[in-house]
Amino acid sequence: xxxxxxxxxxxxxxHRDKIQAAADLxxxxxxxxxxxxxxxxxxxxxxxxxxxxxxxxxxxxxSLKWLATAAAxxxxxxxxxxxxxxxxxxxxxxxxxxxxxxxxxxMTTLMLMRRMPAYQxxxxxxxxxxxxxxxxxxxxxxxxxxxxxxGTNFACRAKAMGAARVIGVRRTLKEADPAFDEVYTTDxxxxxVVGADVVALALPATASTIGVxxxxxxxxxxxxxxxxxxxxxxxxDQDALIDALNEERIAGAALDVMVPEPLPKGHPLFSAKNCIxxxxxxxxxxxxxxxxxxxxTFCRNLVRYARGxxxxxxxxxxxxx
Amino acid sequence: xxxxxxxxxxxxxxHRDKIQAAADLxxxxxxxxxxxxxxxxxxxxxxxxxxxxxxxxxxxxxSLKWLATAAAxxxxxxxxxxxxxxxxxxxxxxxxxxxxxxxxxxMTTLMLMRRMPAYQxxxxxxxxxxxxxxxxxxxxxxxxxxxxxxGTNFACRAKAMGAARVIGVRRTLKEADPAFDEVYTTDxxxxxVVGADVVALALPATASTIGVxxxxxxxxxxxxxxxxxxxxxxxxDQDALIDALNEERIAGAALDVMVPEPLPKGHPLFSAKNCIxxxxxxxxxxxxxxxxxxxxTFCRNLVRYARGxxxxxxxxxxxxx
Numbered sequence: 001x002x003x004x005x006x007x008x009x010x011x012x013x014x015h016r017d018k019i020q021a022a023a024d025l026x027x028x029x030x031x032x033x034x035x036x037x038x039x040x041x042x043x044x045x046x047x048x049x050x051x052x053x054x055x056x057x058x059x060x061x062x063s064l065k066w067l068a069t070a071a072a073x074x075x076x077x078x079x080x081x082x083x084x085x086x087x088x089x090x091x092x093x094x095x096x097x098x099x100x101x102x103x104x105x106x107m108t109t110l111m112l113m114r115r116m117p118a119y120q121x122x123x124x125x126x127x128x129x130x131x132x133x134x135x136x137x138x139x140x141x142x143x144x145x146x147x148x149x150x151g152t153n154f155a156c157r158a159k160a161m162g163a164a165r166v167i168g169v170r171r172t173l174k175e176a177d178p179a180f181d182e183v184y185t186t187d188x189x190x191x192x193v194v195g196a197d198v199v200a201l202a203l204p205a206t207a208s209t210i211g212v213x214x215x216x217x218x219x220x221x222x223x224x225x226x227x228x229x230x231x232x233x234x235x236x237d238q239d240a241l242i243d244a245l246n247e248e249r250i251a252g253a254a255l256d257v258m259v260p261e262p263l264p265k266g267h268p269l270f271s272a273k274n275c276i277x278x279x280x281x282x283x284x285x286x287x288x289x290x291x292x293x294x295x296x297t298f299c300r301n302l303v304r305y306a307r308g309x310x311x312x313x314x315x316x317x318x319x320x321x
Numbered sequence: 322x323x324x325x326x327x328x329x330x331x332x333x334x335x336h337r338d339k340i341q342a343a344a345d346l347x348x349x350x351x352x353x354x355x356x357x358x359x360x361x362x363x364x365x366x367x368x369x370x371x372x373x374x375x376x377x378x379x380x381x382x383x384s385l386k387w388l389a390t391a392a393a394x395x396x397x398x399x400x401x402x403x404x405x406x407x408x409x410x411x412x413x414x415x416x417x418x419x420x421x422x423x424x425x426x427x428m429t430t431l432m433l434m435r436r437m438p439a440y441q442x443x444x445x446x447x448x449x450x451x452x453x454x455x456x457x458x459x460x461x462x463x464x465x466x467x468x469x470x471x472g473t474n475f476a477c478r479a480k481a482m483g484a485a486r487v488i489g490v491r492r493t494l495k496e497a498d499p500a501f502d503e504v505y506t507t508d509x510x511x512x513x514v515v516g517a518d519v520v521a522l523a524l525p526a527t528a529s530t531i532g533v534x535x536x537x538x539x540x541x542x543x544x545x546x547x548x549x550x551x552x553x554x555x556x557x558d559q560d561a562l563i564d565a566l567n568e569e570r571i572a573g574a575a576l577d578v579m580v581p582e583p584l585p586k587g588h589p590l591f592s593a594k595n596c597i598x599x600x601x602x603x604x605x606x607x608x609x610x611x612x613x614x615x616x617x618t619f620c621r622n623l624v625r626y627a628r629g630x631x632x633x634x635x636x637x638x639x640x641x642x
Contacts, residue, residue, distance in 0.1 A: 099459045099483065106482070107431035110424055116432075119599050120441070126591050128583035128600040134607045138420045160481030161427070162420065262449030270447050278440050279449045286455045 001029040003063075004302070007039040008051035008070060010285040015295045022299035026306030048305070050298050055082050064088050066305055070294050072097045072150070072283065073232060075205035078317045090315040091301055096293040097283040098153035101202070101230050101256075104282035105154045106161070108254030109137060109198055111276060112226045135224075138162035141195045145169040145213070146202035146231055147180065148321070150283075154200055155179035167192050171208065186212060190220055198226045205232035206320025215240035218250070225250045230282050233259040238269070245272040256282040322350040324384075325623070328360040329372035329391060331606035336616045343620035347627035369626070371619050376403050385409050387626055391615050393418045393471070393604065394553060396526035399638045411636040412622055417614040418604040419474035422523070422551050422577075425603035426475045427482070429575030430458060430519055432597060433547045456545075459483035462516045466490040466534070467523035467552055468501065469642070471604075475521055476500035488513055492529065507533060511541055519547045526553035527641025536561035539571070546571045551603050554580040559590070566593040577603040 004023060011019075016032075023030045028048065033039035036054060043049060043061045050068040055076045058067065066089040069077060074092045111117065113135040122131065142158045144151040147168040155166045156179040168180035169192050184192040189212065193199050199221065203209040213227075213236040221227070227250060229236055238259055244250045252274035261280055263269055269277060285291050297312060304311045315321060325344060332340075337353075344351045349369065354360035357375060364370060364382045371389040376397045379388065387410040390398060395413050432438065434456040443452065463479045465472040468489040476487045477500040489501035490513050505513040510533065514520050520542065524530040534548075534557040542548070548571060550557055559580055565571045573595035582601055584590055590598060606612050618633060625632045636642060 099457055100455070103431055103457055103459065103482070104435065107428055107435060107437065110428035111432070111437075114425065114428060116428065116599075117441070119602065120438070120597075122600065123591070123598045126584075126586040126588075130600070130602055130605055130607060132607060133609075134421070136420055136424055136608055136610055138424065138610055157482055161424070161478055263447075265447040267447075270444070276441075277444045278437075279443065279451070281440065281451055284451055286451060286453060287457055288454075289457055289459055 001027065002047040003045055004028050004030050004048040004050060005033060005039065005043050005046035005061075006030065006050045007033045007036065007053055008285075010291045011295070012291075015291065018295055018299050019302075022302045026302045028302070028306070048302070058082050059084050066091070068298050068301060069093065070096075070285065070298075073204055074315050074321065075232065077315075078206075078320055080317075089305075089311065090317060091311060091313045092315055092321075093294045093297055094149050094313050094321075095297055096290050098149040099293075100287045100290050101150045101283040102153035102157050104256065104278070105200055105202075105228055105230060105254075106137070106157050108228060108256075108276050108278075109158075109200075109226065112252040112254060112274065113137070117274075117276065135197070136162075137198075139164045140197035141165040141167070142198045142200065143167045143169060143192050143196045144180070144200045144202065145186075145189065145192075146204070146209075147177070147183065148202065148204075150230060151200070151202040152177045152179060154202065158198075165195075167196075189213075190217055193217065193221055193225070196222060196225050198228065200228040201231050201235055203231035203235045204321040205234055208320075210234050211237060213237065213241075218244050221250050223249060223251065227253040228255075229253070229258075230256045233257040233261065242268050242272050245275055248273065252276070254278075256280055322348065323368040324366055325349050325351050325369040325371060326354060326360065326364050326367035326382075327351065327371045328354045328357065328374055329606075331612045332616070333612075336612065339616055339620050340623075343623045347623045349623070349627070369623070379403050380405050387412070389619050389622060390414065391417075391606065391619075394525055395636050396553065396641065398636075399527075399641055401638075410626075410632065411638060412632060412634045413636055413642075414615045414618055415470050415634050415642075416618055417611050419470040420614075421608045421611050422471045422604040423474035423478050425577065425599070426521055426523075426549055426551060426575075427458070427478050429549060429577075429597050429599075430479075430521075430547065433573040433575060433595065434458070438595075438597060456518065457483075458519075460485045461518035462486040462488070463519045463521065464488045464490060464513050464517045465501070465521045465523065466507070466510065466513075467525070468498070468504065469523065469525075471551060472521070472523040473498045473500060475523065479519075486516075488517075510534075511538055514538065514542055514546070517543060517546050519549065521549040522552050522556055524552035524556045525642045526555055529641075531555050532558060534558065534562075539565050542571050544570060544572065548574040549576075550574070550579075551577045554578040554582065563589050563593050566596055569594060573597070575599075577601055 040057045048066045147170045168183040215237045218240045254276040256278045369387045468491045489504040536558045539561045575597040577599045
């Protein structure tokens with residue numbers, strides 16, 4: 001029977017039962033790799049691979065027809081060279097991360113708006129007192145660059161919390177979620193950020209997103225702007241962002257992604273002003289909901305794949321998502 | 322002309338213009354006190370007082386008919402002894418604080434759920450890596466004790482972020498906001514918290530709320546419970562809460578109010594496990610929206626007062642809100 005190879009550390013017995021049920025429907029056999037080394041040694045006869053499969057292993061998957069990555073970002077999986085042959089379907093797990101990453105975005109936006117790191121520092125010193133004026137999501141103008149699952153989940157939450165205006169920025173104009181009051185195309189990004197309280201980047205890393213948050217855009221931000229990045233670090237001119245933070249030309253930033261990762265000790269981002277850093281943890285497999293949604297997406301797709309039906313989250317490797 | 326005395330540091334020219342317009346309609350003269358000493362010396366002929374008037378001054382306000390406090394909590398203004406005579410109307414500024422305090426509550430809930438203080442500590446050490454499983458508001462059961470402006474604003478935001486169940490707990494059953502899936506009376510608090518991921522206290526300090534979050538209730542919380550308090554510190558058996566935190570019988574707490582305030586250096590709360598403290602800053606006059614809403618409420622009430630119409634936010638000093 002054709003084989004599904006799975007490399008994933010987050011699966012519960014319930015997840016395995018679901019996968020088994022879908023595999024039975026699909027007429028495939030499930031094989032769990034013990035670890036990365038086991039995966040590398042034994043993926044040669046797998047028709048399907050699911051989980052976090054290192055890009056460097058895929059070349060050896062001679063029987064591969066479908067690679068289902070548990071990640072949302074597929075930038076490491078775009079190049080032809082990593083594949084053993086043409087025609088391999090690549091799907092990602094878009095839809096699993098919107099909840100967790102948007103909660104991270106709401107949290108860090110409020111931490112920046114409410115001077116929370118400074119209050120935490122005050123409490124560490126065991127002192128007491130107001131640190132001055134704060135801001136709110138309520139009544140704010142929020143620009144979301146990238147209107148996929150993550151950006152849309154954030155937009156909905158910001159709108160529900162009373163944001164006055166939520167502007168989406170996307171590659172091409174098409175019907176967006178009603179959470180967006182307006183939608184701009186990426187070439188009008190500079191125009192979109194003019195009145196922003198918050199600019200949230202939730203972009204995949206593709207040829208067209210690298211450096212899109214350029215020095216020119218950063219230098220045109222209003223001084224009250226807060227910048228979030230949960231997509232990929234290379235979307236941002238990081239040096240220009242650090243300068244804008246340290247010269248207080250913008251009000252703050254919260255970066256879950258950066259260049260490089262991990263950030264080496266002593267990197268200037270660690271000491272940038274009003275900058276909240278997190279170690280690319282906003283959307284990892286640490287939340288039950290994410291893991292459940294991820295497995296559900298794979299199981300639905302497995303049945304569709306077996307039946308020759310249209311699959312979800314199929315990546316156009318030319319565009320990059 | 323009868324006088325309105327105002328002691329407030331947060332008023333902009335726009336606010337003063339609004340107050341002047343309302344005073345003109347009401348046929349009253351506006352007098353701004355320079356500072357607390359000026360207020361104490363010169364409030365004797367004021368018919369109306371607005372702002373943050375120290376409770377100890379009120380006895381000297383021989384002409385007082387209406388005390389409009391800019392605060393939401395009125396526990397310092399309940400006793401007959403502080404007043405110069407009977408029949409003085411007391412109003413608070415309920416309605417001004419729901420936005421800012423509920424944003425604080427969403428922020429701290431997410432910080433606790435997402436291990437944010439530990440991630441911040443990791444970043445301070447300039448290290449990198451996942452700190453393990455996190456939780457989400459999405460899918461959670463949230464118990465809100467006190468279903469006034471603040472509790473209701475929090476409930477709406479939690480619901481909009483996908484909370485599975487939002488339970489309100491209030492003194493008496495009456496129609497609550499549709500954000501609450503269920504409402505319990507306070508005498509059933511122990512029952513209400515059984516399945517809680519979050520228990521949020523947004524209670525005024527009244528005779529019946531002191532100690533309501535007792536050792537018995539705290540000891541009955543599920544181990545995953547996170548406790549928020551934005552009302553008054555004396556609603557909680559603080560020693561029992563500290564024990565529960567340090568023995569990891571509950572998952573965490575975020576306290577903006579405590580006993581005493583300011584918290585003295587070396588107080589055990591400063592070192593309690595998984596406890597986020599803030600210096601009673603969640604709802605002060607540091608947010609434009611709060612200040613605007615506060616002034617608007619006073620102006621509306623001023624016109625109603627002058628016309629002999631029913632006023633907003635009139636406190637029943639017997640009940641305490």
